Amino acid sequence: MKLTVTDGTIGVRPPVTKPHPGFLHEVGKERFHQLVYDHYDLIEKSDIGFLFPILDEEDFDEAKRHAFTFLLEISGGEALFSKERGDHQMVGRHAPFRIDEEGRKIWLELYAQLLEPLADEGITEEYIQSFWDYLDIFSMWLVNTES
Numbered sequence: 001m002k003l004t005v006t007d008g009t010i011g012v013r014p015p016v017t018k019p020h021p022g023f024l025h026e027v028g029k030e031r032f033h034q035l036v037y038d039h040y041d042l043i044e045k046s047d048i049g050f051l052f053p054i055l056d057e058e059d060f061d062e063a064k065r066h067a068f069t070f071l072l073e074i075s076g077g078e079a080l081f082s083k084e085r086g087d088h089q090m091v092g093r094h095a096p097f098r099i100d101e102e103g104r105k106i107w108l109e110l111y112a113q114l115l116e117p118l119a120d121e122g123i124t125e126e127y128i129q130s131f132w133d134y135l136d137i138f139s140m141w142l143v144n145t146e147s
Contacts, residue, residue, distance in 0.1 A: 001125040003112040003132045005105050008140035016141070019134045021076035023127035027118065029077065035114055036068040042110040048103045074134065100147040104139050111135055 024032060040063070044054045053059035069081035115132055119125050 001116075001119065001129050001132075003115060003129075004136075005108050006136050006140070008101055008104065008143055010101070010143050010146060013141045014137050016134060016138045017130075019075045020127050020130035022124060023131045024072070024075040024077050026123045026127055029072070031121075032072060032075070032077070033068055035118075036071055037064050038114055039111055040064045040067065042113065043107070046106055046110060048106045051099070051103060075131065098145040099142050100145045101143055102147045104143050108136060108139060 027035065040052070040060070043049055043052055044060070052063055066081070069084060073079050073081045112132070115128050118128050
């Protein structure tokens with residue numbers, strides 16, 4: 001398993017492949033929820049925390065929920081995000097935030113810390129890799145500011 005960060009270029013949006021549905025199946029909805037929320041807990045203490053509403057607990061909880069429902073849906077789970085928020089439109093939803101390549105890399109590195117231990121929990125490495133590959137490539141789409 002290689003959770004390496006691919007260098008992105010602002011404005012370049014490579015084709016994205018959704019994670020293998022086996023990832024969500026093996027992880028389960030409850031553990032998947034924990035994964036996303038643990039990621040946000042790491043973000044809160046990181047150098048990119050300022051990009052998130054960390055000073056408003058209610059708004060921060062809402063951001064966590066949006067991330068969870070989006071990633072759950074992308075991974076083959078229930079379409080909660082679409083039911084609650086409509087079309088994904090993630091590039092537009094992130095446009096108000098100054099996201100640069102360095103911030104993207106930090107965001108990904110925080111996920112890598114959480115994904116690697118999943119193999120020890122019995123999650124198939126191929127499935128972990130497919131989730132990582134999705135995050136790595138799709139996150140390029142959201143970069144909108146030069147570093």
